[in-house]
Amino acid sequence: MHLGLIGFGSIGSALVGMLGQTQVTQVTALVRPASDAPQRHSAGPVPVAFVSSLDELIAARPDIVVECAGHAAVAAYAPPLLQSGHDVIIASVGALADAALQKQVERAAGAGKSRFILPSGAIGGLDLMRALAAAGDVDVAYRGIKPPKAWQGSPAEQVVDLNALSRPVTFFSGNGRDAALAYPKNANVVAALALAGAGFEQMRVELVADPAAQGNQHSYQVHSPFCKYTMTIEATGSPGNARTSVTTVLSILQEIATYQPIQSST
Numbered sequence: 001m002h003l004g005l006i007g008f009g010s011i012g013s014a015l016v017g018m019l020g021q022t023q024v025t026q027v028t029a030l031v032r033p034a035s036d037a038p039q040r041h042s043a044g045p046v047p048v049a050f051v052s053s054l055d056e057l058i059a060a061r062p063d064i065v066v067e068c069a070g071h072a073a074v075a076a077y078a079p080p081l082l083q084s085g086h087d088v089i090i091a092s093v094g095a096l097a098d099a100a101l102q103k104q105v106e107r108a109a110g111a112g113k114s115r116f117i118l119p120s121g122a123i124g125g126l127d128l129m130r131a132l133a134a135a136g137d138v139d140v141a142y143r144g145i146k147p148p149k150a151w152q153g154s155p156a157e158q159v160v161d162l163n164a165l166s167r168p169v170t171f172f173s174g175n176g177r178d179a180a181l182a183y184p185k186n187a188n189v190v191a192a193l194a195l196a197g198a199g200f201e202q203m204r205v206e207l208v209a210d211p212a213a214q215g216n217q218h219s220y221q222v223h224s225p226f227c228k229y230t231m232t233i234e235a236t237g238s239p240g241n242a243r244t245s246v247t248t249v250l251s252i253l254q255e256i257a258t259y260q261p262i263q264s265s266t
């Protein structure tokens with residue numbers, strides 16, 4: 001299998017290092033023209049070719065493409081890839097909190113007879129969430145706790161002094177859509193929950209910076225007429241990027257390992 005990759009940061013580079021466990025034999029990675037990714041990359045289980053434009057990525061004829069480059073990359077690349085018939089695994093699920101982009105992605109997949117696949121990423125329990133939401137009336141409250149450095153460069157900096165925290169501080173309380181859009185590098189899990197049935201507007205979200213946090217904690221409570229459950233995930237941050245849990249890479253790896261192309265009906 002030939003894997004296309006968009007982005008070669010903490011997720012992309014870690015993923016490539018683990019592809020020996022999958023059927024992938026070749027990778028073409030789309031990086032920005034000035035990226036140092038080709039220099040950073042050292043030979044791993046599968047060969048990686050670096051390209052710097054979408055046309056080059058498409059010309060390489062990947063069997064499936066994984067986006068792991070951020071919300072802007074989803075907007076730029078997912079619609080044309082889907083429209084031209086490529087299945088795309090979208091790591092930056094929170095990009096779909098932009099309702100117009102969500103529609104555009106859905107339409108492109110329809111027109112291209114392709115699929116966009118949303119990995120569970122750093123969260124879990126989405127199967128039960130989906131089942132309960134389909135039955136109606138779910139209420140979901142999510143809380144994300146990360147160390148201060150994971151929130152650097154985010155709007156949290158306008159609310160708290162991340163370098164001077166001596167106790168946990170909840171710097172955001174709001175709905176899922178606002179969280180996913182304002183914290184594009186931290187709240188993709190919120191979007192995954194919302195799209196699994198919690199609902200962007202309906203779900204309640206709290207984001208916390210905790211100086212004692214060793215890794216990233218995602219916890220949520222679900223109330224439905226049929227079931228109540230609480231899930232707490234305590235994950236290790238990525239070596240090069242504290243805000244991204246290693247579980248995200250493992251989740252995308254599973255999507256790749258179990259990927260089946262759609263069989264043509266002709």
Ligand SMILES: NC(=O)C1=CN([C@@H]2O[C@H](COP(=O)(O)OP(=O)(O)OC[C@H]3O[C@@H](n4cnc5c(N)ncnc54)[C@H](OP(=O)(O)O)[C@@H]3O)[C@@H](O)[C@H]2O)C=CC1
Pocket residue numbers: 006007008009010011012030031032034035068069070071072073076091092093119120121122123184185186188189192238241243244245248
């Ligand atoms: N679903 C989930 O649970 C999770 C989802 N994510 C999503 O995955 C994304 C990537 O995470 P992570 O790897 O940790 O982030 P990093 O910042 O480590 O890496 C992102 C990489 O993408 C590259 N990039 C950005 N824009 C483009 C573009 N237009 N074309 C090509 N490359 C581009 C960056 O390149 P450069 O160095 O040139 O800027 C960078 O190397 C996050 O932004 C987030 O949206 C992350 C964690 C969990």
Ligand SMILES: O=C([O-])CC(=O)C(=O)O
Pocket residue numbers: 121122184185186187188189190216235243244245246248
């Ligand atoms: O990796 C994580 O812990 C979650 C994350 O950053 C996100 O949802 O964007």
